[in-house]
Amino acid sequence: MPQPTISVELRCWHRRLAALFVCVLVAAMQVAAASGSQAAGLTPLQLAGQRVIYSYPGLVPPPVLFDAIRNGQAAGVIFFGENISSAAQIAGVVGQLRQAQAESPISVPLLLMTDQEGGLVRRLPGDPVLSAKQVGQSANPVLAAIDAGIGAGRNLRGVGMNVNLAPVLDVYDTPGNFIDRTQRSFSNNPALVATLGLAFTAAQQATGVAATAKHFPGLGSAPNGQNTDLGPVTLPVSASTLRSVDEFPYPAAISAGVKLVMLSWAIYPNLDPVLPAGLSPTIVNQELRARNGFTGVTITDAIEAGALDSFGTTGQRATAAAAAGMDLILCSARDISQGEGATTALADAYTSGQLDPAAFTAAVDRVTALRAGLP
Helix, strand or coil: CCCCCCCCCHHHHHHHHHHHHHHHHHHHHHHHHHHCCCCCCCCCCHHHHHEEEEECCCCCCHHHHHHHHCCCCCCCCCCCCHCCHHHHHHHHHHHHHHHHCCCCCCCCCCCCECCCEEEEEECCCCCCCHHHHHHHHCCHHHHHHHHHHHHHHHHHHHHCEEECCCCCCCCCCCCCCCCCCCHHHHCHHHHHHHHHHHHHHHHHHHHCEEEEEEEEEECCCCCCCCCCCCCCECCCCCHHHHHHHCCCCHHHHHHHHEEEECCCCCCCCCCCCCCEEEEEEHHHHHHCCCCCCCCCCCCCCCCCCCHHHHCCCCHHHHHHHHHHHCCEEEECCCCHHHHHHHHHHHHHHHHHCCCCCHHHHHHHHHHHHHHHHHC
């Protein structure tokens, strides 16, 4: 594994981008401070809904999704390729969803998100065209990462979306492995991934679209064929390697004010021998928040992932994730009942005391601050 070395030019870009986005971060903090607690006055179902991202099948959202939004029981929606036939079509859908939100008791915008990483992983036509690997191998990778971030942000803003589930900060360790075969990793050099992740994040968030660093603490060591979407994945990487390689890009992204971090569903025995990262209080609270200093919004990977087959129903998984410190639950099976199940389970766990009320409110307030700062 290459050591985390970085050229003088890349160091310069790193410092300049970090300094540039101090002002952006300060502005976001001011918005958040002014927003107050969204939790006050909400019913348990509304409170729970502020932590759930819905998805739906096909090109037309079903009436029940609009009802959930109007009732204040949804934080947002994730869009997939099957939901999008053209930019004009999805912009129309986004407008309808925003109108439903305007009729709800919740005053902050919906989180309207997709995966627009670049290369093979794009839900919208257009930018960024280059994959992360192509960015990392370009003649000027920092400028290419900036262009990719700006392109992604403008593309999403153009149809009314405000969150991109990118960039990927995984540092691949073997050519052709799980994350490298689809060219989703910038590099096998942690320092280069850190610099390019920062550049992408800062450039994209300058367009008003929130970035999501993923998949903490890292899927860079996952072999080809090991996919958490399909089944359990265990990555027996040493704690020292996880911290010096896989987690290395995160402090840079955090310094750029990255709004969200998505956690992996893999198990890392040297951090937590039993639980996947997104269900592990140790990894969420100690490793990501305490050790790396992240204070923004945490979001799960797909709650229906095969890696969680042994962790019960949607509601049980959502409750376990919330108990571990995950702020947003990503219900991406294109099934409205999935989001409803997560919302009901979270509300029940909140009212029964299974989930700590103060921690629940803090999670809602982090999500509200994020939403209040978006266009």
